[in-house]
Amino acid sequence: MTARSPETRQHAAVRAFLIAVVLFVSFAYFYQGGGWNQNSRFDLVRSLIEQGTLRIDSYHENTGDKALYQGHYYSDKAPGLALLALPAVAAMRPVLATAGVSPGSPRGLVALSYIATVFGVSLPTAAACACLFLLALRLGSSVSASAFGAIATGLATPVWAWATLLWGHALAGACLVLALAAAAMLQQTQDPVRDRFWGFVVGLTAGWATVSEYPAAPASAIVAILALTVVWPSGRQRRWRVAGSVAAGAVICVMVLLVYHRAAFGSSLHLGYSYYQAGAFPWMTHGFMGLTYPKPDVML
Template sequence: MAPSETSLNGWSGFKSFLLVALILILAAPFFTKFENANSVSRLALVSSMIEEGTTKVDPYGHMTVDIAFHEGHYYSDKAPGMAFLSVPAYLLARAAGQAVGADLEVLPQEPSAQNGKDAALRKAAIRLMILTTSGLLTALAGLAFFKLALRMTQDTRLALLATLTPFVASPLLGWSANFFGHAATAATLFLAFYFCQKINADEKSPFLNALWAGGMLGGSVMLEYTAAPAVLIVALYGLYKASRMGGNGFAKGLGAAVIGCALPIIPVLIYHDISFGSPFSVGYSSVVGFEGMNEGFLGLTSPSVSVLYEITFGQRRGLFWISPIFILLPLGLYWAAKQRSWRSETVTSTVIVVYYLLFNASYFYWDGGASLGPRHITPALPFAGLLLVFMWMNARGLLNTLALGLLAISSFLNIAATATTLTPYRLENDYQFPIWDPVLTSVFSGNTGFTIYQNFGLPAFGVAVVWMLCCLAIVHFLWRKPH
């Protein structure tokens, strides 16, 4: 007997809560390497703003190569969004440290603070900053994805499989556990898309949805400047949805969206003016030591076919090695093209995926430095996953078995990467096949993010077992059908 619409809605609400918990728990316990240049650049800005009341990061200029130099001072070359969003968690961690007599420094100057319990406390503070930014935003985007997939499929299991595809079986999971902007940008961009989709579908609060959509679009640019073209694509989709509300409704919705967008953008413009002398000057225009940024427009030239191959099939950075489930994307596109009722969503998602592929293939530093997979296309992964919803809806027999197998393999690989490192790096030369070495070799040798718990007197194996049991329990309840 099929479940009633009421029971389906109630069950989906329960599953939504469990899904958010699963995404958070999967990534929450892993203390990844925070010493990479990208994270240090952002942490330096947080520390300088709170401890010194300035956007200058002069004391940390020697600690990272991701740095800008303007009028005799060092600045972070990154968009300031991650630093802005992590301030509350930083203040909370600092207050907690002072309460127990610890002088917390997220970027200590003394080498003696790099190891031992002080280092563990420092990493715990940074982990809290990540959990409340990238982690929480990614989980909320997973919730939005599940709700939209449920609306498309009318099947909780299909919606779950579709949601696991980008949020567990892709590098999006691992980046949600790192102090980079990729996962947070992916989340805000998809949340903007979700609220745009509801402008017409949810007649109870179209203007509130427009306000949230605008806020998420502005937040995407605040987090990563390279999201601007994708923001424009989602904005055009939102305008299309709002145009169906009528003239007066369209004007009000547009006004709400503009107000929402301005809220995160205005602080960014002020930051630019204070740091670089103009609201429209960004850190990348004053970057130090990366001559390739002078190529074309801030390192962007024309797409390279060879780079496009490397970020998809290449062993060093190829997406299909770490997330083989995306090999089925052409099938998703094929079935998506046949769905007239979801055509605008299909077109929007496809254009965003194409944009990020072309952007990555056009970028001088396309490999992303120390990176597992093509990190620059991370914000496109939820949209690629949305196209795969149509594959899950139509997969039967052998194809369904293949898809489930690829999903299982992809999930294992990305959980393993999250537990070890998304930023593999060694001085002598690059890893040629990083999904094997260092990721899987580290997992098989027991060298994972659980080992840091030994500094707190907890057994690494015991923490791992508790984590695994929690995840399995949540997956069990998520897979159950409504009655």
Template sequence: MFVYMVIAFSYLNQGVERSPTAISRLDLMHAIVSERRINIDSYHHNTGDKAYHGGHYYSDKAPGTVALALPAFYFGSLMLKAVDIPLDSDFGWLISSWVACAGSLAIVTALGAVAMFAWLKKRVPPQTALLITAGFFLGAAPLPYATMMFSHSLAVGCIAIALWALDRQTGRCEGAGVGLAKIKGWVRHHRYELLGGFVLGWALASEYTAGLIVVGMIAVLLWGQWWRLWPVGLGALPPLLLIPAYSWACLGTPFALPYSYQASFPVMKEGLYAIKWPDAETGFNLLFSAARGLFFWSPFLLLSLVGCFRLFRQDLREMLLYYFLPVLQVVVISGRVWDWPAGPTLGPRYLAPMLPLLALPCAYGLLRFPKLGTVLVVYSIALTVLATATDACPANKINNPLTHLHIPLFLKGQFSYSIGEHVLGLPPYVSFAVYAAFLAGGLWWLWRRLGREGEASPHAEGVKE
């Protein structure tokens, strides 16, 4: 599954022309590699997502995504140098961005898909786990966001890994020994907590809107096992230190964020970085509108509403984790009224961090309505693939990108950058057909392979529960 997902996330790329959020991070990487500096003075005209302080411009984004992607970006710059192509040329921008996305976001997001599948397999039949995992990673935010330098696919992947790592019972470490042997025993005993803390820390260091989900997950998953908090906190510390380190480098203080010095959008300085009181109309738009609605673009997520009824019959911990936290995320993000579409993007990107928490309710919903649920999953994947393969950066002014952008682009044969068309030289429709066939064929192969395992699974009985 890992290789399948990496290819799925790497085959397409949105380029660098349309997304100021992605360009802001690319500006920073270009400045670091080309000029050995952290300000983006030479590139700031590319994007409005920038901070201004002390006579210099800086990327205002959380630093984790750039820190993760920088090695792959640097490798891409060496590839370009080897063939004598300037990094700052149009082609250099495209290739370095593509390599950076494939060498960082695609890998972590694919690991998140593997982790979600492994975690769901403990609760539901393997084929159900596969369908839900495919829905979340190919029929929702991770696919389009992994094809450009966004942080949200990274956050989803990290949170999915953390859910797999931390959703378990771990006793206190009572190991004997002294010195180094005792430390090794403690690390071995708390390896899942250290991993879970590390990926949650990296999610927060990459996407600040993941903070509510990160803190909520730690509180609920460690409920009654507070001795696990220390290794989780220790694991989270290294990536979290990226935040004050970047602020110090840019602003001269670790106690402020570049968002406080936003150069293009003064409203970002109001409220909690433009988030104010919850707004019902904005909440509705985030969930149901054709422009950015979560359930419009990924309708299989409606299965989570069915699955929540099953959660009501289980313990309070699971209700808090899989129902209350996502609802709270929607309520809080609805307070960002001034720019609720969040720029040129597909779907409600600030809701992306909550997606892994909906996986189990969706799986329960699929078990309750297997035929309808399967249709919704397949439709969501088809819709997201179509949008990502044409243009995953619809402008705010487009009220219905599906009918006013994606379908017209498809009919004209105008697609996003792809390996098939722009590397192998295939005709546009052939390149798209190859990608679609790979996704469908790979999913079918995995489904058939898991069939026998599902027949022997202890979850196979009572599927219609």
């Protein structure tokens, strides 16, 4: 990686901020709500705020993406996105009420769903693209090339569409990019405090990718291993320091999942995908969450 002066780093930070603003506005301009996937996550947000429960019984009819456990309905999705959007939605409800809009009215629900999407998906994705710009600079790319890569990621790939939806795809990807950028920061210093900080960020962001989308787990593990390979040549003491910090961040995410699954489905190891109603998504009953071995007839 190339060394840069403080002035150059400041200019890079300003450019990264501008990239994030442009992409955030581009994402936030659009709103795509009302689908099963979006409603399933938003129902969980509503049930937590309005009723203090994980059950979505009062709203379940607006989605087919739901789990049925012991006579009650739950979101079948990983809880990370709903939990991340929760504070913004909770803060917006009194604002709407002050403006004369009932949070439970159709207009209020659309506004709250939009807020959940903007703060839970659009903002993290824009921030990740800005980090991608800074990461490319650190790897030796020119300012123009780094900016092109970051902006193209946000506006010339499916990321743009995903960043306008209350889905977990963009958030999980954003978390992985943030974790990758944090892992790269470990190459810049061997200061113990910075090592612990960036290691913790790696574990927390990589872990939250999995809390938001279960299939992100392999990628999360790869980024965590990458962080360890970055510091491996620096000796045993630094390896353990960074490994412990990564583990600390990851443990928080693991505990979130375990507690959520236990509270919702009676077991820390049971996912919502295990409790579909009879006949719903039959392919999910095969293998692990629908994933099995490659089949030649499918490829043909």
